[in-house]
Amino acid sequence: MVAERTLPVTDERALREAVLATALGMNAAAINRGKSGNVSARWRDAAFDGFLITPTGVPYAQTTPEQIVAMTLAGEIHGALLPSSEWRFHRDIYAERADAQAIVHAHAPFATTLACMHRGIPPFHYMVAVAGGRDIRCAEYATFGTQELSDVAVAALDQRRACLLANHGMIALGASLEQALALAVEVETLAEMYWRALQIGEPVPLSDGEMDVVLEKFRTYGQSRSTSRS
Numbered sequence: 544m545v546a547e548r549t550l551p552v553t554d555e556r557a558l559r560e561a562v563l564a565t566a567l568g569m570n571a572a573a574i575n576r577g578k579s580g581n582v583s584a585r586w587r588d589a590a591f592d593g594f595l596i597t598p599t600g601v602p603y604a605q606t607t608p609e610q611i612v613a614m615t616l617a618g619e620i621h622g623a624l625l626p627s628s629e630w631r632f633h634r635d636i637y638a639e640r641a642d643a644q645a646i647v648h649a650h651a652p653f654a655t656t657l658a659c660m661h662r663g664i665p666p667f668h669y670m671v672a673v674a675g676g677r678d679i680r681c682a683e684y685a686t687f688g689t690q691e692l693s694d695v696a697v698a699a700l701d702q703r704r705a706c707l708l709a710n711h712g713m714i715a716l717g718a719s720l721e722q723a724l725a726l727a728v729e730v731e732t733l734a735e736m737y738w739r740a741l742q743i744g745e746p747v748p749l750s751d752g753e754m755d756v757v758l759e760k761f762r763t764y765g766q767s768r769s770t771s772r773s
């Protein structure tokens with residue numbers, strides 16, 4: 544599982560290990576299977592401005608920290624392997640969003656089930672606000688690995704820390720790898736509850752006013768406590 548880390552990672556080797564641990568943690572948390580998702584973390588030092596991302600084509604259990612690929616925001620690749628085919632939306636999210644320090648992309652079963660129906664997650668439960676707004680949007684469909692997919696994903700993430708991708712999966716971002724993974728797990732939990740509610744009928748949505756109260760409480764208490772269900 545992912546190690547607890549409260550301080551920003553300032554060592555590239557440690558961040559490579561943390562990216563890999565998060566990819567393994569994604570599968571251990573049952574929000575992803577096999578090699579279908581991908582994970583990245585922003586990495587900056589005096590000589591580099593970009594991110595570290597899981598490589599394409601290697602099972603996470605057999606990936607070494609050295610095989611994590613470094614990419615600049617300009618799209619230059621530094622590494623022996625090619626980056627995940629979804630590197631474009633990782634790059635574009637880091638370029639657009641100063642709050643994104645890490646990104647988890649998963650083909651989580653319940654979130655993806657909703658995404659296959661082109662359904663986002665409405666305010667059926669107050670925890671939907673954990674993603675930053677009154678709902679969690681579903682981005683339009685676009686072919687995997689394309690700039691078009693990146694564009695619709697960035698648009699769906701406007702004022703949000705998570706979105707679904709039509710006929711594909713989900714994205715969650717955070718101020719750390721731990722936060723991004725925790726949010727991805729929360730989104731999958733919400734997707735499952737919403738899906739279950741839909742088996743009975745249409746759940747009763749919370750009003751904009753009630754969601755705004757929750758959003759304000761989450762802002763007041765800070766994101767780390769906002770994931771509390773108490």
Ligand SMILES: [Zn+2]
Binds near residue numbers: 629648649650687712
């Ligand atoms: Zn994918």
